[in-house]
Amino acid sequence: MAEEITDIWAFLAASPLLWLTMTLVVFQGSLWINKRLGGSPVLHPVLISMAILIGILLLTGTDYDTYFDGAQFIHFLLGPATVALAIPLYENRQQIRALLLPLLVSGLAGAATAALSAVTIAYLMGAEWVTLMSLAPKSVTSPIAMGVSEKLGGLPSLTAALVLLTGAIGCILAPGLIRLLRIRDDRVKGFAMGLSAHGFGTAQAFGISATAGAFAGLGLALAGIITAFLLPASFNWLPILVGG
Amino acid sequence: MSSLITAIIILLTCQLAGEVIVLWLDLPFPGPVLGMLILFGALLIRGGVPEYLKQTTDTLLRHLALLFVPAGVGLMVHFGLVARDWAPILLGLVVSTVLALGVTMLILSRLIRLRSRRAEDG
Numbered sequence: 001m002a003e004e005i006t007d008i009w010a011f012l013a014a015s016p017l018l019w020l021t022m023t024l025v026v027f028q029g030s031l032w033i034n035k036r037l038g039g040s041p042v043l044h045p046v047l048i049s050m051a052i053l054i055g056i057l058l059l060t061g062t063d064y065d066t067y068f069d070g071a072q073f074i075h076f077l078l079g080p081a082t083v084a085l086a087i088p089l090y091e092n093r094q095q096i097r098a099l100l101l102p103l104l105v106s107g108l109a110g111a112a113t114a115a116l117s118a119v120t121i122a123y124l125m126g127a128e129w130v131t132l133m134s135l136a137p138k139s140v141t142s143p144i145a146m147g148v149s150e151k152l153g154g155l156p157s158l159t160a161a162l163v164l165l166t167g168a169i170g171c172i173l174a175p176g177l178i179r180l181l182r183i184r185d186d187r188v189k190g191f192a193m194g195l196s197a198h199g200f201g202t203a204q205a206f207g208i209s210a211t212a213g214a215f216a217g218l219g220l221a222l223a224g225i226i227t228a229f230l231l232p233a234s235f236n237w238l239p240i241l242v243g244g
Numbered sequence: 245m246s247s248l249i250t251a252i253i254i255l256l257t258c259q260l261a262g263e264v265i266v267l268w269l270d271l272p273f274p275g276p277v278l279g280m281l282i283l284f285g286a287l288l289i290r291g292g293v294p295e296y297l298k299q300t301t302d303t304l305l306r307h308l309a310l311l312f313v314p315a316g317v318g319l320m321v322h323f324g325l326v327a328r329d330w331a332p333i334l335l336g337l338v339v340s341t342v343l344a345l346g347v348t349m350l351i352l353s354r355l356i357r358l359r360s361r362r363a364e365d366g
Contacts, residue, residue, distance in 0.1 A: 023313055044309075050316040064318055067317060077311050078311050080255040081311055083255045083259050084304050086258075087283075087298060088305070090287040091293070102355035102356055106348050109351050114341070117336075117344070121340065125331060125335065125336075131332070131333065135333065135336055139340070139344060141308075143311070147276065148274060156315060157318025158318075160319075162333065164312065173338075173342055177345050177346060177349075181349055183353060185356065189349070192344075196344035196345045225277065
């Protein structure tokens with residue numbers, strides 16, 4: 001009997017079916033847990049899912065490659081999802097055209113500030129090179145951030161976790177900062193939240209108003225495009241500069 | 245002909261074109277980002293989003309969070325790095341997020357105010 005169970009486990013643990021199903025079940029459970037706890041961004045469903053799945057994998061002695069054989073079917077959809085961001089971008093095209101220059105200037109400044117300040121602080125505190133490269137694209141939406149991280153020589157999976165943390169941090173800090181700087185324009189609030197806290201910030205901006213939400217979606221897309229196009233190009237000279 | 249399949253073909257073809265062009269021209273940014281710009285350009289030329297494409301992408305983007313989980317679990321491979329670098333990572337994340345929010349909001353609100361003042365003068 002015990003031997004049969006071991007055999008069945010050996011079969012399941014190595015098949016893609018188990019870990020694909022497990023990922024979906026754990027995520028659904030995490031959505032429920034997050035809702036029960038009042039929908040706090042600190043306990044985002046993705047963070048809860050990561051903690052539970054890593055726990056299960058460690059307890060069962062399963063390595064990440066075996067898990068990813070199953071989970072890759074979900075992971076693959078990140079590419080098409082990035083392409084799909086063209087639709088919200090298209091739907092906001094009139095607002096983009098009306099405020100094109102202010103949005104571009106502030107977007108460029110904000111995205112550059114996010115990447116450079118994070119990398120500078122971590123560098124001064126003695127972080128590893130690969131940590132710095134994984135940290136640089138952390139403000140933009142995961143599918144883009146992971147692609148940029150890979151291009152820079154960072155670790156895409158570390159970047160994915162840092163992106164999620166940035167989103168949660170942005171949601172916690174934004175309301176206080178908006179009050180401190182006395183920002184009243186919903187367009188400005190939304191754009192800044194989408195730009196610096198991607199999807200998390202966008203979801204929170206929709207709670208302020210529909211206008212804030214639309215501008216957050218725009219900030220998210222613009223930060224993604226600016227970071228994807230400029231970060232890999234501008235970081236090419238960095239290793240030479242610091243002699244790394 | 246299924247419109248769901250047409251929508252999937254459109255998304256995958258744009259991504260494929262993006263990936264091929266990035267590899268071909270050795271561009272430094274991710275293929276799907278170029279795929280997004282290709283689709284955006286196509287929508288501008290066509291002058292609207294077809295309903296079936298809107299439905300499929302809405303579904304995909306509504307469940308975007310789920311798609312991050314497999315990569316996020318990969319954090320377990322980097323426990324050593326995170327244990328070593330957790331302090332620079334955390335301080336870098338918090339300070340840079342505050343600065344990015346502040347810089348973006350201050351510049352954008354100044355520029356919008358400047359523009360409306362100029363519109364009143366003119």
